[in-house]
Amino acid sequence: MNRSPALLPLAGLAAALLLAGCAGVAPRAPDLEAGLDLKTYRDGDDLLTAGLGEAGLRSPAPPAFANPDAPTAQELRRRAVWTNWRGIADLAPGGGYGDVYGQLAPVPGREYHALARLPGRRQPHRVMVQLPDAFDAQARCVVVTASSGSRGIYGAIALAGAWGLPRGCAVAYTDKGAGTGYVDTADGRGFALDGQLAEAGEPVEFSVPRAAAAGGIAPIAVKHAHSGDNPEADWGRHVEQAAAVALQVLELAHPQAGPWTHDNTRVIAVGVSNGGGAVLRAAELPGDAFDAVVAVSPNVLAGDQGRALYDYGTDAALWMPCALNAAAYDGVVLARPGGAKSPAGATRCASLKAAGLVSADDTQAQAEAAREHLLAGGWTDAAVAAGVLSSNFDLWRAVNVTYASAYARTGPGDMPCGYSFAAMGADGVARAPTAAERAAWWSDASGIPPGSGVGLRDAMASGADPSLPGNACLRALWDDAGSAVRAGIEATRAAPPRAGLPVIVVHGADDGLVPEAFSGGAYARWSEAQGRPVSYWRVRNAQHFDAFLGLPVLGMRYLPMLPYGYRALDAAWAHVADGAPLPGDADIATTPRTFKEGALAPLARENLGVMP
Template sequence: MFSAQRSSEHRGQDDLLTAGLGIDGLRAMAPPAFADAGHPTAQELRRRAIWSNWRGIADLAPGGGYGELFGSVAAVPGREFHAYAKVPGANHPHRVMLQLPDAFDAGKRCVVVTASSGSRGIYGSIAVAGAWGLPRGCAVAYTDKGAGTDYFDLDTRTGVTPDGTRAALGAPDLAFVPNAPVNASGVAFRHAHSGDNPEADWGRHVRQAAEFALQALDEALPGAAPFTFDNTRVIAVGISNGGGAVLRAAELEGDWLDAVVAGEPNVFLDAPGARSLYDYTTEAALLMPCAQLHLQGLPQPPLAAQVAPLWTARCASLAAAGLVGGSDTASQAQSAYERMLASGWTEGAIRAGVLSTGFDLWRAVAATYASAYGRYGVGEHPCGFSFAAQAPDFSARAATAAEQAAWWSDASGIPPGAGVGLVDRSLAPPDFGYAGLQCLRALNAGDGEDAKRVQAGIAGTRAQLPRARLPVVVVHGTDDGLVPMAFSSAPYVAAAQAAGREVRFWQVRNAQHFDGFLGLPDYAARYVPLLPYVYAALDRVSAHLDGDGALPVDGVIETVPRGAGKALEAGNLAMP
């Protein structure tokens, strides 16, 4: 089941949780430098990947409360164990890792298993699972769940080795080698180009990470072996896509999992109100820029004056296609806004969704997931999208050696970002991305061959209910603008509770999807972080498993935004 296994020690100035950076190093605006930008060492790549993933997930800014009101960046010495794992039927493996702290107590065996948020690499949940589990002496098992940052450069035919460094095609154990034409150009990555539908296997990815944890513990602590699911506590936790992954793990048969905490999960099941990620993402990609013109006082960035011309062009495109009514921009924006409300969006989600609109995230997610759901390879995207380094005019160009070297540590797993762009051959003024978005949206409900192929992939991601008597706590922000609670957590919890499952639900007022953006003053003033509630839910389920209390009750947590220029205080969180 596992291949390319390796281990490493991390002590002194290179610990498990922060790679020796500590809070000050994690807060630094510039990433840890490479001595040779084109040829970083494995240690440099690891440190930078940890820096990047902490900053992408947590608000570490002074005044944000991290390390004071909640969370830990304490130095945790220990060892890491890495491998590739492969689910039956998959074309490509996913990465798994175990972080084993020196303080692990073999007499009180605890493993926290997690999956990366979004499409991040193997360290993509370190601020979630690692920050809670490692300081408590738990081993933490990770999976990139079939996505990750093992980008393959098609021009130079180079990929990523087990330790994150790059090597040419033909080197042993490259993490991802796409099936691509010899003359292909640009960048390929596992989530879009593996020919697999990784989301359909998220639960199995999580279980394999837990199985790898037991094997690595046997190897690391032979005197305490064997480690089994019967004698080792296993708690699963994740946020966003990682939250969806641990809920998919919760439905698997067998008494291998002891509890689950899922934050803002991307989960889709057949229940009233539920919608697939692809459905509401492609809807938002088209309608939200116009709808947001109807709202005053949107969070910034993006700066309203900069985006207003682009969003006005979108309103005109939608009106010309008959998708919104109105003869001027104001009435068209109101029509788009009302249409989104009618399909289940809340004003809070539309308002917070300005981040995804401003950073072009809707289009990026839709293009990548269309490729994954349809199991398309390099050069096969049904809407003509591809991925490459880009020139200032958005045309594709060859990536530099320095850009390639930093992909593994810096990328989020879905371009644009880290020097890789989303190439849309249909770009045309005045509404540059509209034609491509229309194509992506049509795949959701059309009846052509490509649409049926994508829809089959979406159907394969439907979740089932968690197994009976498994404690599950779901935590979600009511203002989530990327994975709206109304389409994901709320219908999942309602169906699970109606079926008598042990599922609890915390709805957090004034919380949106991205804690990492709370370092921006306007977002910090309006929103509270979600991570403290994920940590608190882990505390509660751990105590419950110890026999020290019941599972938390359902609750709507009435938080208090801190306001402009103020530090977060315990009273703002209103922790239940």
């Protein structure tokens, strides 16, 4: 790797903007924390695979650190790229990636990192621009994206990077105010742009003061939960600011082809999951920053339609463990290990009975009542069946805790319902993080604990159903219309896309984490009613997590979503670059893979159905 330690000064960026303002419409200069950190990746390293190549990305083992207590910046970047590819894409043998859809060829080029801050916000969001050596200055193509979930800056590389970089597009990323720069409040040290623990005075992607120890252990601060900014309310502006940084980078890197403005450069915004919600929020902003928007499995609260993630997430955390014991889900293998009903589900049914929420005495009848409760709230059986992943892995509680803290703008020591994050041993007891755990947070974490050695402390846990009191407390914050949590959620409500903006929304019909009836489908119906129609593609037999499809029990039931995201990007680019008609709505019929003689059949194009 040819590393350039140069930090491009803010004065140079300001000059570039002045030049851009001489012709066309220049974007407003973002408030950058220190400038642009530039590195070049060639000769065994690259933008798309971090030098791992196809074989390295497909390896189930992450790239190792020579010294786990003090990994190098190069090792951390490589590990972060591996982690985020593996967290989003199905790279398992037979999954179809690289054969049926997608490509993993290395892409050499330059990578720019910066910390940008929205006016009036406490914390910056991290921005990255990848500029391939094969950038096509004639096509003038920029792809802007936001990380999925609460991931770090590489959290959309498998969607936006994998589509844009091989086509010679610049790709701009934002972590949208979340990310994996966790902080141990025992000393308050944050992470620098290179993923290493920062030295005193060095810019960091997230900072909090030291905090008092609870039970002798200081809490871990997580940016999405503890930024104090309710970042979800600003997702669209984060995306818009990343687009502005991309044009600055192009002005610096290709001044001879300048000026680089919204008037003469095509910009497509794309995201998946929370990133999909972010680009839809960007779609509503005034101006001409974006020429088209593609949202895959978006988490978005559409006006007065659908349901907020926190609403259905807290509801599911209480009711879904019991409901999954209903007869309708007897064929859901993950809900029936060995074919038996879930003992934890039966315990939850008993808890609901004791709380007066179900009236039946029989455990099976209680499960049926819990299922009916979810269906009455708009869930489908297909979404509940896929929701077993979130239920069995306790993902609902993890998400709800993080979002409650973000909405209420609390710190790491005063989170709602007595929760906190801390390093955990195998015995579940909080302790100080090890040097190796802490060093790997930036590259390995998902942005929402538990994971990477950080666990969830539940001060309300008690009884035979220990998670119930805390889950009930989180639900009560939704039920209280005057709570700080409800106020934070209201600030995230979307507006329609601006008139004339091409928008494609793609959602899996079986999504069990962000059900399409509550989110993508609701947004499409609502936008149509507001006189701002979007193209809506509903994909049958598809859920939220492509990365889990290497498991035969899921691979034989569901299709990946990434192929449809890539196809939507193809269609959007053909529309804005060549004037091709934008595809209309589609209900895409698919055929799941078969399982024969102890093996799952490889994915074929025929499985994916006919794409628009």
